[in-house]
Each structure stands twice: as C-alpha cells, then as structure tokens.
Amino acid sequence: MKKITVISGKGGTGKTTVVANLAYLAQDLVLADCDVDAPNLHLLLNPEVNNSSIFKSNKLAIKDQEKCTNCGVCYDVCRFNAVDPVNYEIDEYKCEGCGVCVAMCPEDALSLKLLDTGEIYNSTTRFGPMVHANLKIGSDNSGKLVSEVREKAVETAEEQDKDLLLIDGSPGIGCPVISSITGVDLVLFVTEPSKSGFSDLKRVAQVIQHFNIPALAVINKYDINEKISREIEEYLKEEDIELVGKISYSSDVVDSLRNAQLIVEQEQDNKVSKEIEGIWTKIQNRISQN
Amino acid sequence: MSSLKLTVLSGKGGTGKTTVSVNMALSLPNIQLLDADVEEPNSQYFLHPNFDNEEKIYRKVPEINQDICTACRKCVDFCEYNALAMMLDEVLVFPEICHSCGGCEKICPVDAITEVDRVLGVLKHANTDYDVDFWQGELNIGEESSVPVIEALKEKADRQKDVIIDAQPGTTCPTIEAVVDSDYGILVTEPTPFGLSDLKIASELMDELQIPHGVIINRAEEDSDYIIEDFCEEKGIDILLKIPFKREFAHLYSDGIPFVIEYPDWKDKFKSVFNEIRGGLNEENYSN
Numbered sequence: 001m002k003k004i005t006v007i008s009g010k011g012g013t014g015k016t017t018v019v020a021n022l023a024y025l026a027q028d029l030v031l032a033d034c035d036v037d038a039p040n041l042h043l044l045l046n047p048e049v050n051n052s053s054i055f056k057s058n059k060l061a062i063k064d065q066e067k068c069t070n071c072g073v074c075y076d077v078c079r080f081n082a083v084d085p086v087n088y089e090i091d092e093y094k095c096e097g098c099g100v101c102v103a104m105c106p107e108d109a110l111s112l113k114l115l116d117t118g119e120i121y122n123s124t125t126r127f128g129p130m131v132h133a134n135l136k137i138g139s140d141n142s143g144k145l146v147s148e149v150r151e152k153a154v155e156t157a158e159e160q161d162k163d164l165l166l167i168d169g170s171p172g173i174g175c176p177v178i179s180s181i182t183g184v185d186l187v188l189f190v191t192e193p194s195k196s197g198f199s200d201l202k203r204v205a206q207v208i209q210h211f212n213i214p215a216l217a218v219i220n221k222y223d224i225n226e227k228i229s230r231e232i233e234e235y236l237k238e239e240d241i242e243l244v245g246k247i248s249y250s251s252d253v254v255d256s257l258r259n260a261q262l263i264v265e266q267e268q269d270n271k272v273s274k275e276i277e278g279i280w281t282k283i284q285n286r287i288s289q290n
Numbered sequence: 291m292s293s294l295k296l297t298v299l300s301g302k303g304g305t306g307k308t309t310v311s312v313n314m315a316l317s318l319p320n321i322q323l324l325d326a327d328v329e330e331p332n333s334q335y336f337l338h339p340n341f342d343n344e345e346k347i348y349r350k351v352p353e354i355n356q357d358i359c360t361a362c363r364k365c366v367d368f369c370e371y372n373a374l375a376m377m378l379d380e381v382l383v384f385p386e387i388c389h390s391c392g393g394c395e396k397i398c399p400v401d402a403i404t405e406v407d408r409v410l411g412v413l414k415h416a417n418t419d420y421d422v423d424f425w426q427g428e429l430n431i432g433e434e435s436s437v438p439v440i441e442a443l444k445e446k447a448d449r450q451k452d453v454i455i456d457a458q459p460g461t462t463c464p465t466i467e468a469v470v471d472s473d474y475g476i477l478v479t480e481p482t483p484f485g486l487s488d489l490k491i492a493s494e495l496m497d498e499l500q501i502p503h504g505v506i507i508n509r510a511e512e513d514s515d516y517i518i519e520d521f522c523e524e525k526g527i528d529i530l531l532k533i534p535f536k537r538e539f540a541h542l543y544s545d546g547i548p549f550v551i552e553y554p555d556w557k558d559k560f561k562s563v564f565n566e567i568r569g570g571l572n573e574e575n576y577s578n
Contacts (some may be wrong), residue, residue, distance in 0.1 A: 012304010033389035037460035098391030194544035196332035225544035
C-alpha cells in the first residue's frame, strides 16, 4: 500500500479540490482528511458515516475548591499564564495540561482531567472508505487528533487490502502538518504562483526534507502569474522535486465546487480535467517505480 | 477617541486574511500591523519592509546531566508530551515536542535537569514605506508551538495607535491567542461551501470567546454571495464589506501588490468599515 499526503503550506491553494478529483481518478482507495482544523473534503465527497468515536487527549488542570488554600504556588509555577493571579482560577484556553501545578500543589487540590479533543468518523464514500474528524473548538491537541486519523486510515487500508491511501494534509508548518506526513511514502505539494504561496512552499518543503520524504508538486492556478510559476519551476528543479503538472486558473473549478461536484467527473473534456488526469498519470508512474 | 485593537481571522486558510489586514492598514492613519500568522507570515510580501530590529524568542528545554541522573524515570513518567524517553538507562530529550512547562526540572529528585534556552522564533520590526508600523512573528522551521511567539508579538502592541492583528487561520490555540484580548474580530470568508463551513467554525469560536465580530466576503460574486449572506442573516452577523472576485485582484495579490495601491478608492471603503466598527463599539460601551 502507498500512502500519499497532499499539503500546501499556505491555505486556499486548492489542496482539497485536488485530493477529491484524484480520488475520482483513483476510484478504489482509502481517504483521510487530516485538515482537522477546517475539514472540507467531506463537502465534496459526501461520505456516509458508519460510526464515530470521541477522541480524548487534551488535559486540563481542575481545582478542588475545598482543598485550595489560595497559597498561589500554582500561579508561580505555571509557564502558560493559565492561573489567575487574584483568585487562582484556571483559564481552560491557556492551560496546556502539563501537570506542573498538579505536582507542585502542597494541598493536593489540583488534578488533571482528560477532555474531548474531537470526534473521529469512519465513513464510506463512493471511492472507498474515508476517515475524518472534527476538532473541538479551542482544542490544543490537533496534532494528536491528526495522528489518530492517519493511523485509523492506515489500519482501514490494511484491513481492506487497498493499494492507496490519499491524505488531505494540514496547512502550515507546525505540529499538525508534521503529524499528517509521518510515515507516508510520498508528499504532493499543491502550490500557487503568488509570492506568499511560493514562500510558504519553501518553508513547508524544508519540513519535508527534514523528514526525508520524497515529494512531487503541482502548481495550481499557474497562469495567474506565469513569471512566479517559472520561478517555482526553477526552485523545484533545484530541490529535486518532480513537477507533475500545472492546473489553469478557471472559474469552472469554483463553479463545480459550489455545486459540490468534481470537475474531472462532470466535465471530462474541460481543460482543467485534462490537466488533473495528466497529474494522476504521473503520480501513478511515480508510485509504480518505488 | 480610544485606540482600537482588531484581529483579522478565518476558519480556513487562503480566504484573504492578509489581503484584508494589509489593505486596511494601508487605508488608515496612525496604524500598527502585527502579523501573528507566525507559521506563514505573509504580510511582508505586500509591505516590503526593511527590517530594522530583530528579537529572538527563546523557550526553555531540559538538558540532562547523565552523570547525576539515576534513571529513576520520574521525569519521563511526568512529561505529558512524551518529550522525554528512556533509552538504555539514559533519558533522551526531544526538544521539538517539549512544551517548556519546566515540570521535569522541578520534579527531578537529584537535580540532574537544567533548563537551557532554545530559539523558538523571531520578532521583526519595520517602519514600512507605507507608514505602517509593522511587526511580524516568525516560528522557526521544525518548531511546533506558535503561542509563545504570538504572546511576545502582542506585547509590541502600541496602544497609542490602532492595531490590526493578522491571525493564523483555524480555531486552535494560536488563533485564540491572537484574538483573545481584541476589541473586535473580522472574519474573512469566501462564497463557497468551504468558505461557509469554515466561517461557521470561526464564528462559533468568536461567540465562545464573546468577541464582537463581523464578516468580510472576499472573492464575492453576486450570484453566489447568498451562501454567506443567508448564514450571516440567520446569525445576526454584520457583513462589513465585499471584495469582488476579479482576476486583476488575484494577479495583484500574486505579485505582492496591495490592491488599494492600484485602486485608491478602496481606501475609503476600508476606512469606513473601520470607523463603523469603532462607532459600533463606542455605542455599545456607552449603552452599557
């Protein structure tokens, strides 16, 4: 089984649209939406949820008011400014559940409580199983939820003997994105020719290189700025990242998105559909080489 | 007139947060812009800052003195983040995933742990060509925790000025840290099912934090804006502005040119949005 994560660095470059259209071309695969902060893949694939489970990993310090003597040790030891200096109440958004206050409280008035991080869904799409999640708002363990989604998807793919797992990764360069690329065979960058898109690509590419994962790239909306597109192509060459295709800027893509449709399915003769098919062929070639 | 601190945010990336922050900052006098999207700080590509000041942000990570360490495992068991591990009677530190809580150093019974500084990120300052007082936070590659960089960045807020904060997209800690003590939040979205879904999450967050907020629709198109408008009407959220879907705007964006530079009449639109927000907040304070 091959595992591919699609990432972009910057948001809004078309990552999810590319994943959904590739899923149609692949037909028989397992999908995972690791963009748990703002999951969108389900909007295009309409999965039917088979079962769901609550994922708990966030911890929060809870105070037993009866035992507390307002000595202020918790305030002194907390590095996250989560303890109010006046009434020693704990701010649940700031508390990172490290447990230092719990360990240091002389009255044993504090404990760590496990909280819901989010909900994970095992679902079915018309192209195969899909694992996705909803992160609880204000949660701080999206990295762990991402890992859980990825691991569940791997399990599903192994159980059902599927050849391909396609993961919609998280934006950014931090913890969630690192969780979404852990252990995969290949990363596919979806970038766009803007100064910010290019800069974010370079930042996230450094993260990928750090983990030594082979990478491919797609330039989406390449004709918005052909000069920057050429610069990106140069950069990809230097970094030994194979450019597997460029996708034109077209309002047809947004139109199909608005109707929750896949352009490669609805308009097979469309220029963009042809471009995505070309990308899929190259990805397949690359997979079969490995 | 009191100074106003507002944060521009969105549930999803790529909706136009930076476009709104930068163009609004360029439309107002006496303004400070803080780029708190520290994983991908992009305002710089529109403001062409010559940075004149840099401050490194450090955090503490443990260092183990193996000569003293008795391999009792207390620190390994204590660490909630699995940043410490036991390997053949030696404690290994994984500084990238350490949250710098300082707990291991405190609980070590033989004082074998000391904390050392590690660079987490950097704050950079510039007075830009456009008369914007600009600070940006930048997270080092390979680091996972943005929050301390954002906290340090917010300390640069100059309350003699109006302050605009460009937040990280999403609804987790870094976004909350950016917005939590703002007077107002501008939620940027686009008229697609993705935009709507992510706007719902962002507005839920603002309700939970009890921060007044309004919406700017980016890439607006007459026959699609209902996707966002219906939701806002139902929730009673103001739509502050619509920025049309234009290839020209996309092109200017790609080249790092704020569109108010090419279309100066838009400065008045941003100015009135800002003044309306200020007016609304003053009224609210007055009636309270």
